[in-house]
Amino acid sequence: MRVLVLGGDGFCGWPTSLYLSDQGHDITIADNLSRRKIDVELEVESVTPIRPIHDRLAAWQQVSGNSIGFVNLDLATEYDRLTDLLTDLRPDAIVHFAEQRAAPYSMRTAETKRYTVDNNVRGTHNLLTALVTTGVSASLVHLGTMGVYGYGWSGSAPIPEGYLTVKVPTPDGELEREILHPANPGSVYHLTKTLDQLLFSFYAANDRLRITDLHQGIVWGTQTDQTARDERLINRFDYDGDYGTVLNRFLMQAAIGHPLTVHGTGGQTRAFIHIRDTVRCIEIAINNPPEANSRVLVRNQVTETHQLLDLAKMIGDMTGAEIAYLPNPRREADENELAVRNDQFLALGLEPTTLSEGLLAEITDVARRYRHRIDPRKIIARSVWRAGMETSPDLMTELPPE
């Protein structure tokens, strides 16, 4: 299958591109390298030493014999180049990762809020318009987030896969309606994913585009079988307060002797998925697109749910790390229940990678191996949801000796 991976240089996009290439698909990456540029802006680096995109691609060609195409393209601002690319390539499937994807970054400043909305909405809408205009009939797979549903909204009821059946009162009784699950975004980033949902609904209905929206949990892990084949293929590992995700941050913190940073009570329950399962889910999604003339197909891309404090305690038990309770910069409930339906991917053959499989240690090892690349002053999350809120001072300013 000919697959265009938008945002194929990022944390999910890169291992997905390699995995799909390894499965025999013909891959082209389009990426404007914005994620690397934001690292420059934030004065931080991936813990793992990721190589420039063309070095990565050359290494993959050497290791696998497969070549992956690359186009430096800004989806939000280079519409004409996008339509040219679609017309030239005529992909069978498009995987769309090309959005600013960090909630804390999206809440930092007026500029990052505006960038997140402008970049994500315009990029996604350009893509939809370009598909209509060019007549390219590729199915589109988009990375959404569990965060569109919010947490605790439906009490103990499991979160359905995108659509919710509700009863609506009428003068004569009740009407049953299946609706897109109400949006409850917790940040400007999550907000953009709820806007995407409405864009997709409209273009699926009006222009009959075939769209899958994957509502993904928090990704953990770093390496896949493909990225582990050569150090030049290594995937990025973000540990900073903006882009680092909670479980990977705990593992990195444990590896360098930093306390595990729990915001609030740690009673928040979230859904997780390993990066190895992300890449498998994407292939399942492109192999099983929605039928023609159907509504957007929503799949929940998660494998486990955990309360954050339980994760911190588990890692503390494994490593001896202490827990530091810090003020919560987000506006969210102290505690929530969370059950999520993920029947679709399980039925289509996904075999979940679970936390119990010893992979935690693997990540801690990655963090130990590259510990010299960590700047401890980048660990505390500084972005706040409420103007003027104070965050914790640094808990560590220099790496302790090994």
Added chain:
Amino acid sequence: MRVLVLGGDGFCGWPTSLYLSDQGHDITIADNLSRRKIDVELEVESVTPIRPIHDRLAAWQQVSGNSIGFVNLDLATEYDRLTDLLTDLRPDAIVHFAEQRAAPYSMRTAETKRYTVDNNVRGTHNLLTALVTTGVSASLVHLGTMGVYGYGWSGSAPIPEGYLTVKVPTPDGELEREILHPANPGSVYHLTKTLDQLLFSFYAANDRLRITDLHQGIVWGTQTDQTARDERLINRFDYDGDYGTVLNRFLMQAAIGHPLTVHGTGGQTRAFIHIRDTVRCIEIAINNPPEANSRVLVRNQVTETHQLLDLAKMIGDMTGAEIAYLPNPRREADENELAVRNDQFLALGLEPTTLSEGLLAEITDVARRYRHRIDPRKIIARSVWRAGMETSPDLMTELPPE
């Protein structure tokens, strides 16, 4: 009250600015004159001879003794000038009309789709971010549309004012939840108003902004007491296939002997409001903002509902005009019922201007008076929702002699 009217040079914005000024409010208009520029692009003009903005403002000063400020500002692209304006002016209320507002225009081409999304989403989000950043505590009143609800979605149940109480199934029974009414937009333009709703919800919840979203019906009429005071104050009257609204188009068509253009069966039922009521509703809205820390206040800004064919027949009976049934360029149901709640504005003192009050004739008179400004080749709607769909040829290419 100090009021900033964004988009104050447009069809609703101009009469609103004059009305609020006449009521003693201190008005500043910000507008980038985009509506006039789109007329240039479409090679069409308002039937009424609207004056340049500074001539309008000078005439109002002369007629009323009140001065209205003006800033040429593009909300979507001039963020820093926007924050400067907010900081300098510190308005008590902001009325936000500054969006591309025609459904057919939003569906014309890839460019107009992209412009509509980029302009409307960025402009609205810039405004929200700017209010947070500057700390200006103005309440915000936004012009939304009845089209966010869709038509026929809830059967014969009246459309509520923004929020819908539904029952959600749980493992133990049912949960009652009040949700934002599900979005069912019929065009890219309507889609942007559904995106706005999510932006507003987030900023009301996270940043405690006080926001009123007015879901307005189709506006008819041209003049208000203020715009009628001097010909230099006249309001715009759009008759073309992109910007003309259905009832005003019927009236214009009747005035020049053009058949009344009904798309499809005419069984579509829509909600209406006269421009005189629009301006009153805006004042009611700025005088009755939501309380601090509350969700977005949604009010339905409509006074009557009518089936389009009934309107055409009524105008046909009054004027002798024939009806032409043309292909429907939109994807919409042939027929729908529509009942709408508008209790809020009625309770706050709105006295609706109804079609039966002889105002139809007044509009026909406006159209007759300025008939020489009408280009009959601009009447047929050419924008289509489905690629390749054919529209009717022109039914009239030259104005008949008077």
